[in-house]
Amino acid sequence: MALLLATLMLIQNRMSQTQNVADTSATHQETLLILGVDSQDSSMVGHRSDVIMLMRMRHDPEWIDIVSVPRDSLVDLPDCAGSHATEHSGKKDKLNSAFAYGSVADVDDRGSAQAGMDCAAMAITEEAGIPIDDTIATTFNGVTGIIDSLGGADLPVDDGGRIVREGKGEQHFSGQGVVTQLRARKTETGGSDLSRINHQQEILGALLDYYRSEGIIDSSGSVNSMKEFTALLTALTNGTATTVSLNDVRSLMQRAASTPVSTATLPTGPADDGVNAVWTQQTTQFWQAYKNGEDLPK
Template sequence: MDQGAPEPRRRGWYKRRPAWQKALIMLGALVLIVSSGVAGGGYYLVDRYSDKVDRASLLPPAAPEEAEQSKRNWESGPLNLLLLGSDSRAAVPGGTSPIGERSDTIMLVHIARGRDRATIISIPRDSYVDVPAGGPWKGGKNKINSAFAYGGAALTATTVRHLTGIPLDGALIANFASIRDLVDAVDGVNVCVPYDVRSTFSDREWKQGCHDMNGEVAEEFMRQRYDVPGGDFGRIKNQQLVVQSVIRKVAERNLLYKPLELDTLLGIAAESLTVDENLDLRDLAFAVRDIRPGSIGYATVPYTSADLKTPAGAAVQLDTAAATAMFAAVRNDTIDQWLADNPPAP
């Protein structure tokens, strides 16, 4: 651990939650396109909306042996995808922001060799790690989300590859601001909040309990990070609460079986995605077609402190030993067993 780091806290890093609330916010619009698309009309819908998805070079060039291995993985091996997300409406042409914006969400999506399970591993955006040189950045220790600001998705992918040792088979960027449009598309949602939240942007306040929200209000709620328990971790929870409500509304209204309304939802979802230029959405649809929500596990990279003092400000100190073991399990396609053997502290 770095000198001067605070005492380690309880490892609040592992969660397993069934249901679409988690899957959608982590896979962003991808789950709507692939899962709803395949369920609602097969590969025809995937093809229909693939033209709405932005394409960009999100991954750095791979070494020849890694490129060949990735090709084999798409045929019959486990897959590892990088998912980046932002709740900003700023455009990300080429996988970078014109204003040097940082990515709000950094996740590894591991699809098991058997194509029947997936594990989504969140890397805290304030993790203090080695960020390789890129753009104006000369290289060195920094928060992991700074990589996106300095070198876009490609530098982020390089940083994640350096941190985890996991070769990447694809990459996507999801703009979570599209949730506002999805909320309005289902005529608003009812969100049940387990704690009090006060807006830092207006005089709105959400007391513990359930609240009706339109898209504008839901977006404001999801952007809160200062007056919520856990700061950024609380904001992620708020995003999950809204997404859970969207999916519940979709189910209640049977929208998957109403072509016109489903078309609107899938259009919004597709337009929120930027996909690596080499990622084939049909191949991805084939890879995840048998994965059900209950077969998706969620974990966060182990950490020992969320308040590490650094030149870049307060940061997250990862648990080096535990994180190294987790990443090895991903590479070996044994992450389910590793998570079972390493339950969260009570």
């Protein structure tokens, strides 16, 4: 979740300013796939991508859309490189398994994380018809390092100790404490993937509020302390893989800090097993609007 924390932290506060906007349709757009891999060390091999987001960057006018994709979406897995991925090709499975199966590809000489990112991107492209331009993946260990590099955070909590955007009390959290809540399978509103996504967005909003209020990150998205900036860069290189260059990441962060942003969650329906999610006609309509460069339903 390198960009999940680095970029979304920069833009989360703009979300409340983008609810009532004029049409921002555009045909020129790029898509960045953001994956948070379910691992607490720096290894990504064989782990699932429990956070799946698409960042759609539109031009003329400039606009960014963040789309959360439920990890439990059942899809036909693509034919990725490597014997393990090939074994599951064409089978119905959760979308977050594509990274896991692809990451153990034994014939890809670019590395396991790269193979996992390729497989996850292929799964979305084949199922949704959305081309992926670049991918960023990070482990939960990477997120822990990012937060610790900035000195942790004093965050609002509710009566149950859950991090919220606005709470009755306040508690200091280390990176591990935040990650524990980011990974939580159950929330007060239930154990569904959607309730988990909502809580993650609440946590990220609270983090941004804190770092801005403390002057650690300014309104342009810059880290003000050289010590903290150096520590942040070190954390970003631990447990993070990307097809984007460091210069491109820097440019993306600068762009995100000055571009209007809206968020959406991919609509899905319940699977027959009552646990997973399936893509419906509403999902198809959502993807069509995405491809057309149209504003997305919330």
